[in-house]
Amino acid sequence: xxxxxxxxxxxxxxxxxxxxxxxxxxxxxxxxxxxxxxxxxxxxxxxxxxxxxxxxxxxxxxxxxxxxxxxxxxxxxxxxxxxxxxxxxxxxxxxxxxxxxxxxxxxxxxxxxxxxxxxxxxxxxxxxxxxxxxxxxxxxxxxxxxxxxxxxxxxxxxxxxxxxxxxxxxxxxxxxxxxxxxxxxxxxxxxxxxxxxxxxxxxxxxxxxxxxxxxxxxxxxxxxx
Amino acid sequence: xxxxxxxxxxxxxxxxxxxxxxxxxxxxxxxxxxxxxxxxxxxxxxxxxxxxxxxxxxxxxxxxxxxxxxxxxxxxxxxxxxxxxxxxxxxxxxxxxxxxxxxxxxxxxxxxxxxxxxxxxxxxxxxxxxxxxxxxxxxxxxxxxxxxxxxxxxxxxxxxxxxxxxxxxxxxxxxxxxxxxxxxxxxxxxxxxxxxxxxxxxxxxxxxxxxxxxxxxxxxxxxxxxxxxxxxxxxxxxxxxxxxxxxxxxxxxxxxxxxxxxxxxxxxxxxxxxxxxxxxxxxxxxxxxxxxxxxxxxxxxxxxxxxxxxxxxxxxxxxxxxxxxxxxxxxxxxxxxxxxxxxxxxxxxxxx
Numbered sequence: 001x002x003x004x005x006x007x008x009x010x011x012x013x014x015x016x017x018x019x020x021x022x023x024x025x026x027x028x029x030x031x032x033x034x035x036x037x038x039x040x041x042x043x044x045x046x047x048x049x050x051x052x053x054x055x056x057x058x059x060x061x062x063x064x065x066x067x068x069x070x071x072x073x074x075x076x077x078x079x080x081x082x083x084x085x086x087x088x089x090x091x092x093x094x095x096x097x098x099x100x101x102x103x104x105x106x107x108x109x110x111x112x113x114x115x116x117x118x119x120x121x122x123x124x125x126x127x128x129x130x131x132x133x134x135x136x137x138x139x140x141x142x143x144x145x146x147x148x149x150x151x152x153x154x155x156x157x158x159x160x161x162x163x164x165x166x167x168x169x170x171x172x173x174x175x176x177x178x179x180x181x182x183x184x185x186x187x188x189x190x191x192x193x194x195x196x197x198x199x200x201x202x203x204x205x206x207x208x209x210x211x212x213x214x215x216x217x218x219x220x221x222x223x224x225x
Numbered sequence: 226x227x228x229x230x231x232x233x234x235x236x237x238x239x240x241x242x243x244x245x246x247x248x249x250x251x252x253x254x255x256x257x258x259x260x261x262x263x264x265x266x267x268x269x270x271x272x273x274x275x276x277x278x279x280x281x282x283x284x285x286x287x288x289x290x291x292x293x294x295x296x297x298x299x300x301x302x303x304x305x306x307x308x309x310x311x312x313x314x315x316x317x318x319x320x321x322x323x324x325x326x327x328x329x330x331x332x333x334x335x336x337x338x339x340x341x342x343x344x345x346x347x348x349x350x351x352x353x354x355x356x357x358x359x360x361x362x363x364x365x366x367x368x369x370x371x372x373x374x375x376x377x378x379x380x381x382x383x384x385x386x387x388x389x390x391x392x393x394x395x396x397x398x399x400x401x402x403x404x405x406x407x408x409x410x411x412x413x414x415x416x417x418x419x420x421x422x423x424x425x426x427x428x429x430x431x432x433x434x435x436x437x438x439x440x441x442x443x444x445x446x447x448x449x450x451x452x453x454x455x456x457x458x459x460x461x462x463x464x465x466x467x468x469x470x471x472x473x474x475x476x477x478x479x480x481x482x483x484x485x486x487x488x489x490x491x492x493x494x495x496x497x498x499x500x501x502x503x504x505x506x507x508x509x510x511x512x513x514x515x516x517x518x519x520x521x522x523x524x525x526x527x528x529x530x531x532x533x534x535x536x537x538x539x540x541x542x543x544x545x546x547x548x549x550x551x552x553x554x555x556x557x558x559x560x561x562x563x564x565x566x567x568x569x570x571x572x573x574x575x576x577x
Contacts, residue, residue: 025353028241034549041254052262069273078273079266082484086265087258089489101541107235107526117524126491130482131487137274138481141465143455145476149493150444152318153517154329157310162453163333193574197238198546199537 021192028030028191034198039102042095043190049088050183056081061172065135085127092120102195112193113184122178129171132161143167240553272482274464279437279451282460283428287400287456288388290428291407291421292381293458297337297376298417306339311453312336318510325510333449341454345436346423355423358416365415373415380409405429472497492519 005011011194051169059077060068068074096116132143150156160166244335283290292558296302300314306316310332317326329531346359362370380397397410408423409418437451456459465471466479480486496502496512505511526532536542543550 011229027247029245029247031245032238033241033243034238035243035245035553036548037545038507041547044250044254045258047251048258049262051255052259055259056262075270076266079271080262081267082271083269084258084262086488087261094490098545100526101536101539102545103533103536103542104531106233107237113527114524117526119293121520124386133526134273134512136272137276137481138272140276140452141461141470141540144452144461145472145575147356149509149513151310151557152326152507153513154309154325155330157377160310160333160447160449163447166567168446171366179543179568190410194238197235199235199542209572 021188025194026188026191032195032197035195039094039098040195042091042098045091046095047183047187049091050179052084053081053088054180056084057172057176063097065133065168069135081130085130089123089127089205092123096120102196103199106196106199107193109193109222112186112189115182115189119182119186121181121184122175126171126179127177128161129167129175133164133168133171135164139164207225245420250457260284269348272480272484274468274481277455277460277464278431279434279455280431281452282455282458283425283433284405286427286459286463287405287407287425288384288398289459290383291409291425292378292385292419293454295374295378295381295417296457297341298343298420299371299378300338302337304335304453304457312362320506320507320510320514323514325511335450335453337454341437341449342420342424345427346420346432348432348436349423349427352423354419356406358419358423363422369415370436372413373417377409377411377414377417377421380411492516 015061056077060074060081063074068078099113099116128142132139133145147156148163150159150161176186243277278398279290293302297305300306304311306314308317309326309330312331312335316324319326343359343363346355349355351540357463362373363374380395383395384398399408400406401408406422411418427436434451437454438445438448445483462471470476470481471478475491476497478487478490478494493512493516497508502508502512502515522529522532
């Protein structure tokens with residue numbers, strides 16, 4: 001490596017990123033054989049729900065907050081948005097319970113659990129800000145009810161659920177960005193460490209040292225290898 | 226091994242792999258979820274009950290409106306006595322020595338008498354009787370203002386109590402069947418009856434809705450003042466009760482109609498249904514602190530003794546990985562130890 005490349009921050013970042021997550025781990029074309037249960041569907045279903053939420057939410061945002069109240073098309077997209085949120089929480093909770101009973105934090109995967117748990121916790125105010133931004137009776141009732149809990153711990157001083165403008169900003173920009181960053185970190189950590197092996201596996205099979213999953217064989221990973 | 230780093234003998238997988246198409250799986254999942262959301266949207270739509278306005282409130286429940294406005298004027302309403310972040314008339318909630326509400330201070334100042342009554346009345350032009358009443362009220366000492374307010378509020382409180390208990394309504398409060406205007410027989414109320422009559426007229430015309438949103442700039446997005454005023458009254462409560470949205474019915478986790486609402490708030494709403502939170506004056510901060518502790522615990526599951534071990538003791542994992550256990554179970558009898566693969570070992574077999 002030339003002196004120029006040795007001092008390059010870009011090269012260092014690239015090398016660190018590739019070392020942490022080589023292409024064959026980032027986009028694998030093989031999974032361990034124990035990944036064979038319907039419970040695994042709920043992780044990708046959570047991500048898929050988030051994609052539908054963001055897509056429908058973007059359409060609603062493009063047309064402005066009042067659009068869905070006076071057009072049938074707008075109301076339809078609002079309905080898709082709402083049901084995608086319901087599906088998101090449903091599949092995420094099933095995913096969460098599944099991972100709990102798998103003790104999926106084993107083998108150096110605590111950060112995977114932590115990012116997933118924080119995602120759930122951040123998703124709650126993301127949804128709440130949506131409910132109080134609806135500009136209908138639900139928004140009136142929910143905001144006047146929610147204010148007391150938030151005020152009681154001082155949060156109301158800078159997060160005012162009765163301020164539509166502030167809540168709308170949180171809902172369409174700030175909190176979704178936080179959720180997307182958290183989900184991205186969560187998924188990348190899963191790819192880095194691999195899907196947690198079954199409990200008691202080590203009592204039956206050979207053991208290799210280290211805390212990371214081996215990459216699938218290079219000969220099978222295609223263009224990324 | 227330590228408390229934070231428990232014994233963990235989980236090792237990387239060195240067994241077989243099966244073909245897997247991550248991108249295809251993600252695309253199929255998005256297609257399925259999008260289809261489900263569309264089907265649910267077509268079948269069930271989404272709720273959108275019209276918001277209430279102050280004009281509706283004053284027309285549908287004129288006595289309730291005047292009662293609430295009087296409490297705003299004499300400083301006895303929920304908002305008037307709330308404390309931070311709206312005013313300094315209370316300390317807010319606390320838990321032991323923790324006064325977070327008080328410590329964070331007043332960030333959205335509301336003077337209920339000025340903001341909800343006096344300032345809106347000042348916007349009404351060409352009404353000499355009202356201007357005179359306002360001048361009289363503002364010139365009077367605070368003690369006199371309070372006495373006028375209490376004298377006017379007393380018949381209204383009796384009316385509200387009789388209405389709630391289903392008793393005959395007192396004749397000291399009457400509603401004109403044609404105009405919907407409220408007359409209150411209250412001696413020693415000074416200029417308050419004139420002020421309230423004008424405020425009710427302003428509210429019925431829709432003028433108060435606009436007045437409470439008007440501030441230093443043209444565009445408005447902050448509904449704190451009108452929402453808190455309405456929350457002091459009875460229309461929002463009435464509509465919420467009709468839709469079973471009250472705090473004793475799991476409150477804000479519900480939604481109008483038969484929609485699932487924010488079901489994920491069930492644990493938060495649960496605490497409000499049980500003692501000691503249910504009847505505590507500090508229920509909100511106690512519930513929030515409880516949820517804060519539980520949220521931290523949720524994040525910290527991998528490090529909490531007992532909680533982190535439960536999945537091994539309740540073997541739901543055997544159901545999840547039943548196929549794996551079935552195919553990898555060693556035959557009966559003693560098994561020879563398998564060698565530890567070296568770094569030069571051949572890659573694991575693929576496919577099944």
